[in-house]
Amino acid sequence: MNPADLHHPRAPRTSGSSGTSGTSGSEILRTTVRRNAGAMVRGTVLMGLYQAGETAFPIALGLIVEHTLARRSLASLTLALVALAAIITTVSLSWRFGMRIIQRANTTEAHRWRVRVAARALQPVAPETGLRSGEVLVIATEDADQTADVVEVVPVLIGSLVAVAITAVALGTAHLGLGALVVVGSAAILAVLSVLSGRIGSSTKEQQARVAQAGAKVADLINGLRPLNGFGGNHAAFLSYRRLSTRARDQAVAVARINGTYAGTALALNAVLAVTVALTAGWLALRGRIGIGELVMAVGLAQFVMEPLTLCSNMPKYLVTARASAERMALVLAAPPTDGPVPPAGAERLSGPEHPHPGGGVELEGLRYGALQGLGLRFPAGEFTAVLTHRPQEAADLVSVLALHVPPDGYDGVVRLGGRPLAELPVDSVRARLLVNPHHGEVFAGTLRSNIDPSGTSGTVPEAVRAAMLTDVVALHSRGLDHEVRDRGSNLSGGQRQRLSLARALAADSEVLVLHDPTTAVDAVTEGAIARRLAEHRRGRTTIVITSSPALLDAADRVYVLSDGAVRAEGTHQELLADDEGYALAVAR
CATH class of the missing domain: 1.20.1560.10 (ABC transporter type 1, transmembrane domain)
Known part of the structure; x- marks a missing residue:
């Protein structure tokens, strides 16, 4: 006034x-x-x-x-x-x-x-x-x-x-x-x-x-x-x-x-x-x-x-x-939450009967949501697991459920983290252990460093930059990680923005990391290097990659193949190439 x-x-x-x-x-x-x-x-x-x-x-x-x-x-x-x-x-x-x-x-x-x-x-x-x-x-x-x-x-x-x-x-x-x-x-x-x-x-x-x-x-x-x-x-x-x-x-x-x-x-x-x-x-x-x-x-x-x-x-x-x-x-x-149950009192604690067991994996049992029809998957703790979907909607629906964009009462079946159903867990507790990095990760105005580590608390920024093959972008500019990034990353290429988003996900150092098509905008040589470094960087922690990239599939300990909303095949990349003609055709480039 x-x-x-x-x-x-x-x-x-x-x-x-x-x-x-x-x-x-x-x-x-x-x-x-x-x-x-x-x-x-x-x-x-x-x-x-x-x-x-x-x-x-x-x-x-x-x-x-x-x-x-x-x-x-x-x-x-x-x-x-x-x-x-x-x-x-x-x-x-x-x-x-x-x-x-x-x-x-x-x-x-x-x-x-x-x-x-x-x-x-x-x-x-x-x-x-x-x-x-x-x-x-x-x-x-x-x-x-x-x-x-x-x-x-x-x-x-x-x-x-x-x-x-x-x-x-x-x-x-x-x-x-x-x-x-x-x-x-x-x-x-x-x-x-x-x-x-x-x-x-x-x-x-x-x-x-x-x-x-x-x-x-x-x-x-x-x-x-x-x-x-x-x-x-x-x-x-x-x-x-x-x-x-x-x-x-x-x-x-x-x-x-x-x-x-x-x-x-x-x-x-x-x-x-x-x-x-x-x-x-x-x-x-x-x-x-x-x-x-x-x-x-x-x-x-x-x-x-x-x-x-x-x-x-x-x-x-x-x-x-x-x-x-x-x-x-x-x-x-007054809008209802879209990302899971409301945290109860004491949600800041990260242990106890209402929290997942540390180091636990992810399990899906009878999951029915959108294109997913009674899906059952097990992502063991500490493993690098890849998921290949024949339809993009299956991947999108799986990501939505794991990212808590769909509350537990919005789908049928059970999703467990560390042995505990998501429906019984506070959102804060889930987010403290499970990070889902979407395919279209946002890039913000600021610097490379502030995009990779928005909170300024990560101790693994150099390792994340190396694993995401972002070192060439950092070396290209005199200010390095302090190089300015314009609104929505308009001064970066599509591949650079995607690698920047991946570096941010890796710097978070989450116990469970879910990546959705993290390398679609990069060339094959860079993609292969990212796959190797990603597996090395995440060794001993649960990593789930939803992708059709041969390099990422080959780096995974286990590959699940989804078709019509359910698991159609399972094995290593090499085993599936040898035994499954449909799989070989799907990943051929």
């Missing part, structure tokens, strides 16, 4: 740059208020003092005219000037420190929700929410900011109500009719504007959704830019984004039109009330029912009350917007 928006008859912003979780918009707002209750109370007191000071200024002027000037006393005038200086000082200091408190709380709370949404989205967000990564990005920025605005809006609203109440009381002391006019007029204005604020809330919610969809489309286009260039789909993709962007623009125009109507109506009604108060005071002064000092006070208050009335009338709109943003955040925060 911009302080200038409060000092003048304007309202706070409605958009931003956009330990407790909420499961609904109301719960998120309650959490926000509860977590910042102290700052909001202090801010409310100071903003109330600020508004009271500003209200006191025209009241003091009226008293000066009514009493001090009438007496023509230098002492009285000096005292009046001191009182005005005290009022001005109070207004300045209460504004400065009040806004500092609530804006700091606002900014901090927005950061908390951004982190919370981002952390939840990284699990990732359940597909049934219908939200894509681009939409989640908008929610984690703009919606988080607008939700946190409630921390600032409430103190400002209460402070404005204090000003209106003081105005009504002050005018009521001069003439009861003036005080009643302010009270009734303010209530009428808020009643009229509450109807418009409802329309703003529903329209804003729709606008936020459409902007998020356009953002998601941009993210999708960036991800698929190279394939789009390859098959000439740029124009069609552009038209698709343009349609979404146009709908978002049209909705934004509609929201702006409603906001303009709201602001214009609020300004007109507030002006009518202020003019009515001033004219009524003038009429009462002409009739001799109020004095000149009271007239000065009434006219001054009529001009001043425009600001708090405008703030009061605009606050419902911003509260509705905050509620809409909170409900969108709830879509992400």
Whole structure:
């Protein structure tokens, strides 16, 4: 919220740059208020003092005219000037420190929700929410900011109500009719504007959704830019984004039109009330029912009350917007987990009856999911095992199950890690021992080192670089591992990005490592070297490679061949080449 928006008859912003979780918009707002209750109370007191000071200024002027000037006393005038200086000082200091408190709380709370949404989205967000990564990005920025605005809006609203109440009381002391006019007029204005604020809330919610969809489309286009260039789909993709962007623009125009109507109506009604108060005071002064000092006070208050009335009338709109943003955040925060059971209390322990036995292997028994039909596999502890699938969907489904992208109740059968079913294990415990590196491993902006060891805690980075055959990339650049990597690895070749992803998986030094087609983008010579070094680097630890690479299959201790969702053959690479013609044809290059 911009302080200038409060000092003048304007309202706070409605958009931003956009330990407790909420499961609904109301719960998120309650959490926000509860977590910042102290700052909001202090801010409310100071903003109330600020508004009271500003209200006191025209009241003091009226008293000066009514009493001090009438007496023509230098002492009285000096005292009046001191009182005005005290009022001005109070207004300045209460504004400065009040806004500092609530804006700091606002900014901090927005950061908390951004982190919370981002952390939840990284699990990732359940597909049934219908939200894509681009939409989640908008929610984690703009919606988080607008939700946190409630921390600032409430103190400002209460402070404005204090000003209106003081105005009504002050005018009521001069003439009861003036005080009643302010009270009734303010209530009428808020009643009229509450109807418009409802329309703003529903329209804003729709606008936020459409902007998020356009953002998601941009993210999708960036991800698929190279394939789009390859098959000439740029124009069609552009038209698709343009349609979404146009709908978002049209909705934004509609929201702006409603906001303009709201602001214009609020300004007109507030002006009518202020003019009515001033004219009524003038009429009462002409009739001799109020004095000149009271007239000065009434006219001054009529001009001043425009600001708090405008703030009061605009606050419902911003509260509705905050509620809409909170409900969108709830879509992400309340989404069911997609990566396995929720860790119970004590999940940080890595031993005990609810955790896998250290050094254990992986077993699949009667697994039915997608293309997998009653699959039974055993990956012994410490062995390098390869899996060849005749259909890509079989490999994708197997990876999804092992990566915990499918919760245990999402498939039939049992998957065991270290002798314990995944359904009985905390996610943290599984992830501490089993790492699945997908075929399309992401590469991030940063350096080679930060991509290989994001946490900065791995002690095997040099070994991982060597095993992944990334040494030539490191040696190619003067800064070595500190060579800059651009967004999504745009300054690296496809093979370099794949080897970088493999090096990251190896540097994690996981007890069980699952690799899905880790060498499809590298040449045959490099692939052979990777296969040999991978087997050497992972000796004594469980390694599962889902691949059709002859080099990796030959390096494996055991090879499983899947067909129609079940195991069709088993043996070493050489045994299968000699005994299984179908296998030989599948791996021939």
